[in-house]
Amino acid sequence: xxxxxxxxxxxxxxxxxxxxxxxxxDKDRGTPSFITPEAVLSAKDCIRTGGVFGLDYAADAFDPGxxxxxxxxxxxxxxxxxxxxxxxxxxxxxxxxxxxxxLRHRRADxxxxxxxxxxxxxxxxxAELGIQExxxxxxxxxxxxxxxxxxxxxxxxxxxxxxxEPLGLELIQAAVEAQSLTLEPGDILMxxxxxxxxxxxxxxxxxxxxxxxxxxxxxxQSEEFVAWAWDNRLSVLAADNFAFECLxxxxxSPFLESAPNDNGMMHQQLLAKLGMPxxxxxxxxxxxxxxxTTGTWEAFVSIKPLNIxxxxxxxxxxxxxx
Numbered sequence: 154x155x156x157x158x159x160x161x162x163x164x165x166x167x168x169x170x171x172x173x174x175x176x177x178x179d180k181d182r183g184t185p186s187f188i189t190p191e192a193v194l195s196a197k198d199c200i201r202t203g204g205v206f207g208l209d210y211a212a213d214a215f216d217p218g219x220x221x222x223x224x225x226x227x228x229x230x231x232x233x234x235x236x237x238x239x240x241x242x243x244x245x246x247x248x249x250x251x252x253x254x255x256l257r258h259r260r261a262d263x264x265x266x267x268x269x270x271x272x273x274x275x276x277x278x279x280a281e282l283g284i285q286e287x288x289x290x291x292x293x294x295x296x297x298x299x300x301x302x303x304x305x306x307x308x309x310x311x312x313x314x315x316x317x318e319p320l321g322l323e324l325i326q327a328a329v330e331a332q333s334l335t336l337e338p339g340d341i342l343m344x345x346x347x348x349x350x351x352x353x354x355x356x357x358x359x360x361x362x363x364x365x366x367x368x369x370x371x372x373x374q375s376e377e378f379v380a381w382a383w384d385n386r387l388s389v390l391a392a393d394n395f396a397f398e399c400l401x402x403x404x405x406s407p408f409l410e411s412a413p414n415d416n417g418m419m420h421q422q423l424l425a426k427l428g429m430p431x432x433x434x435x436x437x438x439x440x441x442x443x444x445x446t447t448g449t450w451e452a453f454v455s456i457k458p459l460n461i462x463x464x465x466x467x468x469x470x471x472x473x474x475x
Contacts, residue, residue, distance in 0.1 A: 159380035168264040172426040173383075180268050181286045183256055183428025187386045188294040188339035196295040199453045200474045206440045206452075208343075208471035209251040212242070214353065215434065217360045219369055219395040223249040248466040253389070253458055254424060254431040255284040257465040261425035263411050268428075277463060284464035287430070288457060292389060294339050296454030296473055300441050302347035304328040314351045317368030319399040320344075322378045332450050338386035341454045345441040346370055348394035349434060371399035374406040374419045383427055389456065390423065391432025391469075432456075432469055440473055449475070 156176060163171050177186040216225035223246035230240040248254070256267045257275050266275055267282055274281045301320060304327065305312050312318055325344065329336070336342075348370045352360060363369070371394050372378060382390060390397060398419050402408070406417030415421055423429045444450050453474040458467035 156386070159383040162383070168269065171422070172264070173428050174268045174426075177428070179286075181256065181282050182290075183267065183430065184386075185287065185292045185388045185430065187388045188292065192294050192337070192339040196293070196453050199295055199451045201449070202475055204443070204475035206443070206473040206475070208436050208440065208454075208473055209469055210349070210434060210436050212245065212250050212468070214250050217357060217364060218249070219352075219364050219400075220246075220249065221364070222246075225249065247459065247461070247464060247468065248433075251434045251436060251469050251471070252432065252466050253284075253287070253391075253456060253469045253471075254420075254433065254466045255287070255458070255464060256282040256424055256428055256430075257284070257463070258431075259415070259420045259424040261412070261421040262414050264426070267425050280462050283462050284458045284467045285460050285462045288460035288467070291458075292341070292430070292456040294341055294388060294454065295337060296341040296343055296452045297334055297336065298343045298345055298437065298441055298444055298450050298452070299325060299328050299334065300332065300345045300445065300450070301325065301328050302345055303441065303445060304331055312346060312348075312370060314346075314348050314370045317366070317399060317401075318370050319373035319403050320346065320371065321373045322375060322381055325372075325378075326381075334450055336385045336387070339388050340385070341389045341456070342382075342387050342391065343432075343435065343437055343440075343454075344372070344390075344392040345437040346392060346394050347438065348392075349436065350393075350438045352395075367400060369395040369400040371396055372419075373399055374402045374408055374417060376407050379419060379422050379427070382423070382429060387429070389430045389432060391435050391471075393435045393437040395433060396420075397431045397433050432471070435469065435471065443475075447475075
């Protein structure tokens with residue numbers, strides 16, 4: 154199917170301007186619709202050695218983490234008799250560790266939820282835009298890793314995580330070129346920044362200081378990045394940092410007026426307008442180091458969220474097969 158360019162999306166009238174609303178066959182699936190059966194079959198060729206990498210951190214890895222509200226779950230094991238054990242998690246925030254944001258996660262301040270879904274339908278007990286869409290039909294296809302940390306370190310200018318450095322589209326494009334990558338429709342884009350390993354390597358008081366600063370490395374907000382992601386027909390955007398985007402938003406963010414409740418972040422543009430899932434806090438360090446040794450930057454990637462009807466997000470349950 155031929156989809157309009159981002160420039161053409163901006164020419165849509167009224168609330169449809171800049172959105173992908175009503176363009177995909179499955180109205181609640183969003184940009185994972187870019188992954189065709191043919192793309193899945195082609196992605197199997199990424200499996201060459203049988204290597205497998207889990208891309209999720211432990212559920213309680215970020216304790217303390219950057220979130221002001223999401224705490225680590227408490228794991229409770231109980232028994233009904235001496236031969237039995239069972240367990241559950243108490244206080245389990247579904248986006249407290251490695252996650253994928255669902256289309257319920259953000260409402261666009263100016264036009265509402267994805268596909269114009271009424272606010273009243275986004276609540277407990279309803280299915281519209283729920284994370285179960287990607288659990289019942291998991292997101293699988295070609296994943297490409299762009300090693301931003303490796304590129305900057307090799308250039309003698311490591312990413313400044315302490316300052317929460319914004320990473321611009323020009324850096325991503327330069328790394329893509331340096332890795333001789335060709336992006337294909339339906340690709341699952343994984344951006345390796347090194348932030349998670351840097352943050353997890355801090356002592357607890359250091360993590361608390363970073364949380365209090367509200368600064369975190371991430372992608373700089375820009376219309377150019379949004380257009381690039383859409384025009385390359387990317388199905389998922391994932392990174393090993395807190396919010397995918399830099400925190401706080403850059404001072405010249407073009408979304409300051411359209412996304413006042415998000416202080417100019419791109420989440421609304423990507424999730425609510427384009428239907429493009431965001432992966433955050435992914436465990437990409439081991440995969441990136443392995444790929445550096447092989448010079449191959451693609452993998453067959455599977456993303457299987459928890460099947461929670463109406464969920465706003467979920468652990469990614471992501472796997473890379475090489």
